[in-house]
Amino acid sequence: MESRFDVKNDRDLSMLVDFYELTMGNSYLEEGVGDQIVYFDMYFRRIPDGGGYCIMAGVDQLIEYLQNLRFTKDDINYLRSTKAFSEKFLDYLSTFKFSCDVWAIPEGYPVFPNEPLVTVRGPAIQAQLLETMVLVTINHQTLIATKASRISRVAGKRPVMEFGSRRAQGYDGAIYGARAAVIGGCSATANTLAGMMFDIPVSGTMAHSWIQLFDSELEAFRAWARAYPDQCLVLIDTYNVLKSGLPNAIQVFKELRAQGHEPLGIRIDSGDITYLTKRVRKALDEAGFPKAIIVISNSLDEHIIKDVLAEGAQINSFGVGERLITARSEPVFGGVYKLAAVEKGGKVVPRIKISENEEKITNPGFKKIYRIYEKEQDKAIADLICDHEETLDETKPLTLFDPVFTWKKKTLKNYRAELLRKQIFKDGKLCYKSPSVREIRSFAIQQLNRQWAEVLRFENPHNYYVDLSQKVWNTKHNLLNHYSDEFSGK
Incomplete structure (x- = not known):
């Protein structure tokens, strides 16, 4: 097609x-x-x-x-x-x-x-x-496609984005792996060429380098909010999730709301997923942002996702990379x-x-x-x-x-x-x-x-x-x- x-x-x-x-x-x-x-x-x-x-x-x-x-x-x-x-x-x-x-x-x-x-x-x-x-x-x-199906099924109604191109076995592994991942159940890919070739949804947020480029994390978040006021999703684990990233994200979210925009949410790419997402969810809710989503990445597969969800992790969406695009387990x-x-x-x-x-x-x-x-x-x-x-x-x-x-x-x-x-x-x-x-x-x-x-x-x-x-x-x-x-x- x-x-x-x-x-x-x-x-x-x-x-x-x-x-x-x-x-x-x-x-x-x-x-x-x-x-x-x-x-x-x-x-x-x-x-x-x-x-x-x-x-x-x-x-x-x-x-x-x-x-x-x-x-x-x-x-x-x-x-x-x-x-x-x-x-x-x-x-x-x-x-x-x-x-x-x-x-x-x-x-x-x-x-x-x-x-x-x-x-x-x-x-x-x-x-x-x-x-x-x-x-x-x-x-x-x-x-x-089989690996993606396993991962997507255990995620349930939570969307899974494929974003493993950088760890794929070559260009074709990245491009056609992205196609197969969507067939298997992923909602989107980060691979822009695959999105263009196969007319599938593409998605992406930011890397830690975006945060590091600015003199402060708060300045980086504000810059992102100016660029994407209605799709503002920030990565909060560059320095410290709970002591830096989360408070700075909430401050920028309040500023966005004052300007008539609603934030999209946050992403976490490291640390104890269950513990951090519970703390982040509680803080976002208390700050008045119950609809802000929590996206998790960091070497995920169907077994890790199953475990953290069973532990009560508060997650709205997953980004899955190397263990999907390479079917690393087998x-x-x-x-x-x-x-x-x-x-x-x-x-x-x-x-x-x-x-x-x-x-x-x-x-x-x-x-x-x-x-x-x-x-x-x-x-x-x-x-x-x-x-x-x-x-x-x-x-x-x-x-x-x-x-x-x-x-x-x-x-x-x-x-x-x-x-x-x-x-x-x-x-x-x-x-x-x-x-x-x-x-x-x-x-x-x-x-x-x-x-x-x-x-x-x-x-x-x-x-x-x-x-x-x-x-x-x-x-x-x-x-x-x-x-x-x-x-x-x-």
Whole structure:
């Protein structure tokens, strides 16, 4: 979704691929299988921070990349200089035209392990070349959106501003992290470029350097009040919160009121949050400013926010930086991109990767995902991964079973099934319109409300079920048995 300012990132990212994607593409072409139709699934295996859900994000940037995928003369010349590629392959890249089909779960949905967030169908060379960009785009933004959701949820109705750009891992981490943070629930960002690019709210107050620049804290506050008389929010912990910052803020607030303006409030960036906010709230109220807000920052995350609120801290809003923009508690989102099927003679032939580690065994075939809701309370019960040709009849009972512990079963009668994924490209042409970031944020909140509280809790969340249809389960185990027999010599 373009900003109303039509600000785009015009960098050419086509060469942002792992080198082996190109060498494999070269080999595919030499072996005559470059145009064979294949299916790749992008999914993740585990939720960060021991959480119960993740928030899907990054689809719009993936769309932007795919719409601009091409190889320039400079790209071709560089690849030729590596002496790793045939001229036949370089000619192929020079006339490259994206022609894949792509499906994705829309941004804002809660998502869970082992379900395909993105599926790519197309010629083997093309589908292989997308691996790095699919992963880096979806992995990063889904990670930050998930962290932001955790922080925003524990803050409740108190707004959370993202302001971690200075601690982000590079420019893109700051810009696209800010976008993902708003999707996850933040009300605003301090990143002005992100605000302009994605049409999201921007916000900010002052740094300690503003206070230090003046001969006195009181003079600094008065100067700020002159500049922003109707939005005056001052930082009161440069010297001493209770003995200096707070009394000076109250004095300036009284001066503002005498001039016909009402102050916005104060911010604290250090110290004992619970103790200080209680003292500050009491003093502001007694001075006649019960509507003045208290904003807190200082290396916050969902656990600190939860603790100080439980202790009775008096806070109206939070500014969260480094622990959000870097997902510091667990900064890696382990999405993978795996071959799931090939087409032969017009038929989809499933492929499987086997591992001694059960979670690394892939789910084969071309699949669709249904989210199953209980009709009465409109709460999600499970996600069901089905073969692409399967449809669910809501008028008939549906039996779900654990794909590992298959004796664990549940039969549903009063349920609703919704297809989770949307097709975003057909034959290389965009066929999906991305919502705005603000719309995605609202959608994410709405969809979280359709999850049970047990799934959303931080401590020991309920394990949300991602089940396989009987057909997909049979396909998987038939392949496992086939390779087991082959390896055992039967």
